[in-house]
Amino acid sequence: MTKFLLAVHVLAAIVAVGPVTVAASMFPPAARRALASPDDSRATETVRLLHRICRVYAGVGIAVPVFGLFTAAAMGVMGDAWLIASIALTLLAAIVLVVLVLPGQEPLVEGAGSREATVRLAMVTGVFNLLWATVTVLMIVRPGSTTGA
Template structure:
């Protein structure tokens, strides 16, 4: 059962978190391109921004399965109190908080500004979104490393 839970946890992480990291990373540049576009290409560029935001929202919701399978796996392995897992949980919570409380609302606000007639998004907004997304991605990278190179691992590596 542990192998099934671990497989589900890893697959959920790849399928859910991967698209969020990519789409969120592309979002600030897409906003800048949408603002720079003129004529008919502006609508297409805004549609791209809208799609990237939708990907982030949908896959963030799907991403809830990652910690669910993670807790189930950790429980079956008996490592719920291990320091590396507690650190991973804290970093995952921080990443989720950044995504839910800062990145997604920031994207929504930028998209709303793009949808306004003559509306524009300030450069500092896209820079802030890029920075927050970078922190989100870095937190997930650290969690991934902790999951692979966990202290006390039985892999012998």
């Protein structure tokens, strides 16, 4: 059962977190293009599509920590420092996404943002991506693990 839970957890991370990090990273430059050419319907639609991808996959991404917690419980590692750090960083990444990234995209989707807003959004998105990268490294390295990894 542990292998099944781990497989679902990893697949959920790939399928959910991957698209939201890529779409969120692509959003600021796409928004800059849309702001520079307000009559370009393709640029505007790209911004809307990227925002929709971020919103949808943020919701789907809830499966990642849920299956992660089930996996950790099955593996008996709930009290390990690397897991606690991963949980904290995952929570922080979720907060950054829900409180800063998605709301930061909203005015740009509506065409009401500015170039400065895209720069700020790019920085916040970078923080979000770094948090996920750190969690990924912790999941692979697992300091103190007895698996030999």
